[in-house]
Amino acid sequence: MRELTVQLGERSYPIYIGEGLLDQAAFYFDKHGIGKQSPLLIVTDEQVGRLYLDKLESGLRAAGYRTVSAVVPAGEQAKSLLQFEELITIALKAGLDRKSAIIALGGGVVGDLAGYAAAAYMRGIRFIQMPTTILAHDSSVGGKVAVNHPLAKNIIGAFHQPAMVLYDLETLRTLPPREVSSGLAEVVKHGLIRSAEFVAWIDENADKLRALDPEALGYALYFGCRVKAEIVSQDERENDLRAILNLGHTIGHALEAVGGYGELLHGEAIAIGMVGAARIGVELGAPREVYEVTKRVLAKCGLPVRLPAHFDTDAIMDAMRHDKKFKEGRMVFIVPTAIGDVVIDKNMSAERVRRIVEQLKEEEQAQ
Amino acid sequence: MRELTVQLGERSYPIYIGEGLLDQAAFYFDKHGIGKQSPLLIVTDEQVGRLYLDKLESGLRAAGYRTVSAVVPAGEQAKSLLQFEELITIALKAGLDRKSAIIALGGGVVGDLAGYAAAAYMRGIRFIQMPTTILAHDSSVGGKVAVNHPLAKNIIGAFHQPAMVLYDLETLRTLPPREVSSGLAEVVKHGLIRSAEFVAWIDENADKLRALDPEALGYALYFGCRVKAEIVSQDERENDLRAILNLGHTIGHALEAVGGYGELLHGEAIAIGMVGAARIGVELGAPREVYEVTKRVLAKCGLPVRLPAHFDTDAIMDAMRHDKKFKEGRMVFIVPTAIGDVVIDKNMSAERVRRIVEQLKEEEQAQ
Ligand SMILES: NC(=O)c1ccc[n+]([C@@H]2O[C@H](COP(=O)([O-])OP(=O)(O)OC[C@H]3O[C@@H](n4cnc5c(N)ncnc54)[C@H](O)[C@@H]3O)[C@@H](O)[C@H]2O)c1
Ligand SMILES: NC(=O)c1ccc[n+]([C@@H]2O[C@H](COP(=O)([O-])OP(=O)(O)OC[C@H]3O[C@@H](n4cnc5c(N)ncnc54)[C@H](O)[C@@H]3O)[C@@H](O)[C@H]2O)c1
Ligand SMILES: [Zn+2]
Ligand SMILES: [Zn+2]
Numbered sequence: 001m002r003e004l005t006v007q008l009g010e011r012s013y014p015i016y017i018g019e020g021l022l023d024q025a026a027f028y029f030d031k032h033g034i035g036k037q038s039p040l041l042i043v044t045d046e047q048v049g050r051l052y053l054d055k056l057e058s059g060l061r062a063a064g065y066r067t068v069s070a071v072v073p074a075g076e077q078a079k080s081l082l083q084f085e086e087l088i089t090i091a092l093k094a095g096l097d098r099k100s101a102i103i104a105l106g107g108g109v110v111g112d113l114a115g116y117a118a119a120a121y122m123r124g125i126r127f128i129q130m131p132t133t134i135l136a137h138d139s140s141v142g143g144k145v146a147v148n149h150p151l152a153k154n155i156i157g158a159f160h161q162p163a164m165v166l167y168d169l170e171t172l173r174t175l176p177p178r179e180v181s182s183g184l185a186e187v188v189k190h191g192l193i194r195s196a197e198f199v200a201w202i203d204e205n206a207d208k209l210r211a212l213d214p215e216a217l218g219y220a221l222y223f224g225c226r227v228k229a230e231i232v233s234q235d236e237r238e239n240d241l242r243a244i245l246n247l248g249h250t251i252g253h254a255l256e257a258v259g260g261y262g263e264l265l266h267g268e269a270i271a272i273g274m275v276g277a278a279r280i281g282v283e284l285g286a287p288r289e290v291y292e293v294t295k296r297v298l299a300k301c302g303l304p305v306r307l308p309a310h311f312d313t314d315a316i317m318d319a320m321r322h323d324k325k326f327k328e329g330r331m332v333f334i335v336p337t338a339i340g341d342v343v344i345d346k347n348m349s350a351e352r353v354r355r356i357v358e359q360l361k362e363e364e365q366a367q
Numbered sequence: 368m369r370e371l372t373v374q375l376g377e378r379s380y381p382i383y384i385g386e387g388l389l390d391q392a393a394f395y396f397d398k399h400g401i402g403k404q405s406p407l408l409i410v411t412d413e414q415v416g417r418l419y420l421d422k423l424e425s426g427l428r429a430a431g432y433r434t435v436s437a438v439v440p441a442g443e444q445a446k447s448l449l450q451f452e453e454l455i456t457i458a459l460k461a462g463l464d465r466k467s468a469i470i471a472l473g474g475g476v477v478g479d480l481a482g483y484a485a486a487a488y489m490r491g492i493r494f495i496q497m498p499t500t501i502l503a504h505d506s507s508v509g510g511k512v513a514v515n516h517p518l519a520k521n522i523i524g525a526f527h528q529p530a531m532v533l534y535d536l537e538t539l540r541t542l543p544p545r546e547v548s549s550g551l552a553e554v555v556k557h558g559l560i561r562s563a564e565f566v567a568w569i570d571e572n573a574d575k576l577r578a579l580d581p582e583a584l585g586y587a588l589y590f591g592c593r594v595k596a597e598i599v600s601q602d603e604r605e606n607d608l609r610a611i612l613n614l615g616h617t618i619g620h621a622l623e624a625v626g627g628y629g630e631l632l633h634g635e636a637i638a639i640g641m642v643g644a645a646r647i648g649v650e651l652g653a654p655r656e657v658y659e660v661t662k663r664v665l666a667k668c669g670l671p672v673r674l675p676a677h678f679d680t681d682a683i684m685d686a687m688r689h690d691k692k693f694k695e696g697r698m699v700f701i702v703p704t705a706i707g708d709v710v711i712d713k714n715m716s717a718e719r720v721r722r723i724v725e726q727l728k729e730e731e732q733a734q
Binding site: 081085088089092093119120121122123124144146149151152155156157158159237 | 448452455456459460486487488489490491511513516518519522523524525526604
């Protein structure tokens with residue numbers, strides 16, 4: 001079992017990473033002051049619910065907790081205002097009060113949706129993240145919660161830190177391989193922005209990670225969460241530093257949008273975005289190795305490093321213009337300067353990005 | 368012109384109260400760092416919009432601001448998730464970014480709705496309150512923003528402090544008399560919880576207030592805002608002290624609900640609620656004067672102090688059970704102990720409240 005703390009003053013909270021935590025949820029809830037008088041709402045999706053909801057609910061009930069559950073459809077479309085309203089309705093009908101908590105059992109979709117419901121219900125009640133995807137090592141830490149609007153992703157949201165993150169590695173065994181790789185993209189990202197050593201370790205251990213080797217995976221998720229936690233501690237509301245977590249995301253978000261949020265998974269899109277960012281880094285003076293290592297490590301994790309040719313460059317640039325990071329004709333862009341280091345460029349030329357997007361279609365597949 | 372500051376560390380903000388502020392909005396925006404590069408969204412309702420939107424918009428545009436406006440229906444039903452979503456759509460289409468602000472031009476409905484949109488859009492952008500009702504001297508200060516759910520009022524919300532409150536007293540001249548009285552209920556409330564002297568002053572000046580005498584009204588709104596600001600400064604998120612602002616609201620909210628949010632205005636409902644609370648205070652040992660003064664001052668302000676006989680007591684008690692302030696069979700209730708002083712009773716018996724509600728139907732009309 002690994003443990004760490006997100007340091008945020010009175011909003012600090014623990015992250016537990018280990019095997020069998022689903023069974024022990026009641027113990028950790030109790031330890032961190034989640035009382036048994038007020039009902040808990042467990043939010044999950046159809047897929048994760050089928051696999052793990054009974055286990056979690058029966059453990060909690062056996063320990064004396066009252067629980068009610070909401071099962072949303074699997075996939076990004078559940079991050080909607082409609083589902084949000086539905087959760088509020090269920091919370092009201094179940095009599096959730098200010099001492100209740102909402103529990104997110106699932107990937108980033110469930111975490112973002114349930115978290116936003118917890119942020120809004122009675123102007124904010126407690127919220128517990130129980131991530132079941134690798135990607136969610138990123139999304140469950142840091143308190144960004146949101147739902148989508150038909151015109152823009154994550155545009156309706158809040159900063160609402162969880163009371164606790166309980167990460168049961170056993171649940172990851174049922175993850176489809178493509179989701180495993182997608183999640184590893186954010187692990188690689190955390191290395192690329194903060195630790196050359198960790199990137200070298202992934203380079204060595206990518207096969208173990210893809211095979212979900214418990215020891216390797218536990219370490220990788222611990223390290224990823226730690227990087228995220230440190231950055232969030234320093235800049236909770238993304239006034240500045242926290243923006244470095246967007247490495248690969250400016251291009252990545254646009255690719256997701258142009259692909260209709262179906263063709264590319266989030267991690268796949270940002271993998272391509274990170275290759276693009278590395279290329280720009282090298283153009284601007286970073287050692288060529290930044291680009292080579294980025295591409296190699298991502299490919300080893302089973303991620304795409306080239307943009308499928310049918311993606312329309314104009315459409316991609318257009319999607320960037322609608323992204324939150326776009327301001328007054330130029331854009332904010334996270335640029336690698338070395339493996340383990342990046343800078344925030346607040347004045348990146350759209351022209352340069354456009355050229356790189358074009359080049360991404362001609363990348364050689366690494367490995 | 369009167370000015371005061373809500374002290375909340377880095378979230379502190381000014382309140383300006385005076386005549387002609389609608390015309391000078393651009394000056395104050397500029398003074399407080401609202402830039403001209405990013406578009407502003409003005410939210411108002413049909414009634415207020417007809418009277419004041421052009422004036423505000425043309426002043427801002429003349430000063431170089433880009434503005435877009437959203438006009439919602441007048442009345443409580445505009446505080447819905449549907450209208451909220453509509454505002455987000457308008458904000459997106461108009462290209463609002465992180466440096467934009469949303470401006471609430473109207474009463475508490477517009478303030479709560481626009482404020483919640485500002486809290487959610489991109490996880491929170493700036494928001495400016497331009498109250499046009501007397502009631503909104505209360506709702507525009509303190510950062511509570513929310514929309515309603517069909518099953519419960521204000522259940523979907525946030526704490527999101529405005530960047531500024533700009534209170535143009537001239538706009539109050541068009542307020543219907545019933546709305547004037549309703550707003551005065553919250554002014555009286557601020558006196559009852561904090562200042563016997565101010566209550567005595569209202570007792571003397573109620574006629575001037577109802578006639579919208581600029582000097583009297585300016586002083587009353589200044590004093591009301593000051594009480595509210597002081598309490599919010601000490602307990603922004605209603606962990607404890609802030610609850611005293613709910614004087615009269617436990618019964619009042621239930622009356623609004625049972626009356627279908629149409630029969631009684633908010634201030635009317637809480638006026639009756641404050642008479643009930645005063646009665647309970649006296650039962651529990653406060654001087655009888657607490658009850659008499661409360662009733663007299665409210666009546667002088669043109670407010671009801673008796674519950675219409677057709678209100679069903681069971682329905683009222685039921686509505687209280689759904690209120691956020693109800694916990695485990697007992698209820699939290701604000702009890703006056705003297706004029707200008709109240710205590711938070713976290714263990715009020717529902718039986719006692721029920722008896723008082725019954726008695727409220729038999730009150731003599733004061734004056
Ligand atoms: N809040 C943040 O800081 C943040 C950061 C990154 C990403 N996100 C958000 O996270 C979302 C993506 O998260 P995600 O990749 O976890 O997607 P997801 O939640 O949709 O999960 C991916 C798929 O895997 C299934 N699944 C989840 N756990 C499983 C398990 N243990 N076994 C079998 N199947 C399982 C799900 O049902 C789903 O079909 C996006 O909406 C993104 O915007 C948020
Ligand atoms: N956020 C808070 O802390 C807080 C506190 C108290 C009340 N509230 C909320 O405030 C709302 C009630 O506010 P309200 O009483 O201002 O209601 P309101 O906003 O509905 O205004 C009342 C009516 O007066 C009209 N009006 C407003 N200004 C006018 C003007 N200058 N001239 C002519 N007509 C005008 C409006 O169109 C409306 O029909 C409720 O939803 C309540 O929940 C919030
Ligand atoms: Zn991401
Ligand atoms: Zn009120």
